[in-house]
Amino acid sequence: MTAVIWACGIILAVATIGTLYRLWKGPTLLDRVVSSDVLLTIIAAGICLLVFAYDRYIYLPILVVLSMIGFISSVTVARFASNAPVNAEIDRVTEVDQKDVEKNLETGSEEG
Amino acid sequence: MIDIIAALCMIIGCLMSLAAAAGLYRFPDLLTRLHAGSKPQVFGLMMLLLGIALDAGTWKVVPVLLVALILQFLTIPISTHMMARSGYRNKHFRRQDLVRDDLRARVEDELETEQREGVPAEERMPHQQGGRA
Numbered sequence: 204m205t206a207v208i209w210a211c212g213i214i215l216a217v218a219t220i221g222t223l224y225r226l227w228k229g230p231t232l233l234d235r236v237v238s239s240d241v242l243l244t245i246i247a248a249g250i251c252l253l254v255f256a257y258d259r260y261i262y263l264p265i266l267v268v269l270s271m272i273g274f275i276s277s278v279t280v281a282r283f284a285s286n287a288p289v290n291a292e293i294d295r296v297t298e299v300d301q302k303d304v305e306k307n308l309e310t311g312s313e314e315g
Numbered sequence: 316m317i318d319i320i321a322a323l324c325m326i327i328g329c330l331m332s333l334a335a336a337a338g339l340y341r342f343p344d345l346l347t348r349l350h351a352g353s354k355p356q357v358f359g360l361m362m363l364l365l366g367i368a369l370d371a372g373t374w375k376v377v378p379v380l381l382v383a384l385i386l387q388f389l390t391i392p393i394s395t396h397m398m399a400r401s402g403y404r405n406k407h408f409r410r411q412d413l414v415r416d417d418l419r420a421r422v423e424d425e426l427e428t429e430q431r432e433g434v435p436a437e438e439r440m441p442h443q444q445g446g447r448a
Contacts (some may be wrong), residue, residue: 204318204322205327207322207326208446209332209407210326210329211326211329214326214329214330214332214333215329215332215333216336217333217336218329218332218333218336218428219336219408220336220338221333221336221337221339222335222339224339224340225340225348226341229346231402231405231407233345233398233401233402233405233407234345234348234407235340236398237348237349237352237398238339238348240352240356240394241332241335241336241339241352241355241356243443244335244355244356244359244360245332245336245355247360247363248328248329248332248355248359248360248363251325251328251360251363251364251366251367252329254367255321255325255363255366255370258370258371260371260376260379263367263376263379263383264379265385266360266383267366267379267382267386270383270386270387270390270391271386271390273356273390273394274390274391274393274394275392276336276400277397278393278394278397279403281394281397281398281400282397282401284401284405299350307396314343314358
């Protein structure tokens, strides 16, 4: 049984390294959210392993709390990341701003 | 015997985490990474909780495990769907990899409406929104 626990621990450590790589490197915000969600799941798996190894069933409600935290954080970030501009959008936005500036210069209006 | 099954469940659950990490490391864009990342959150945790229940050998721990499992079943599809929706609308995926794209027409229609009326779809009143995908 000790060998099983060691094997599970090593597997989880390797999985943590892969997930942290994506968290560090991830090109977009949502990639980082996905990888932090997976990291939270790996922590939950570690708590499961702790319960399995030492028979500490008092730690089981932590799993419930962890799933709630993961849900709330990922939904919040996904909801408010949906208006963040990406490269194509940035080009469009700056083009529109440039047109506004030129129009204001032509008409000489103070507004805007 | 039941110890061996419990140990197998634990190892499978941990391997799911490893598979998710490999998928996050290797896959090219957001939607495929979401596909890989959702595996340990549902199936892996189910296997780990089954291993704990088999190892405990009593029915006392089963209600807490069921609460954790059902909460995970309810919340993971919602959060994954929200992230996929946000990623689609921010174009965080490679369009040439898609075989079929049913959402494209609807999103482009919404964008046209937004540009015509000058109000973002998020801020319009509910009766003006039409069907939001």
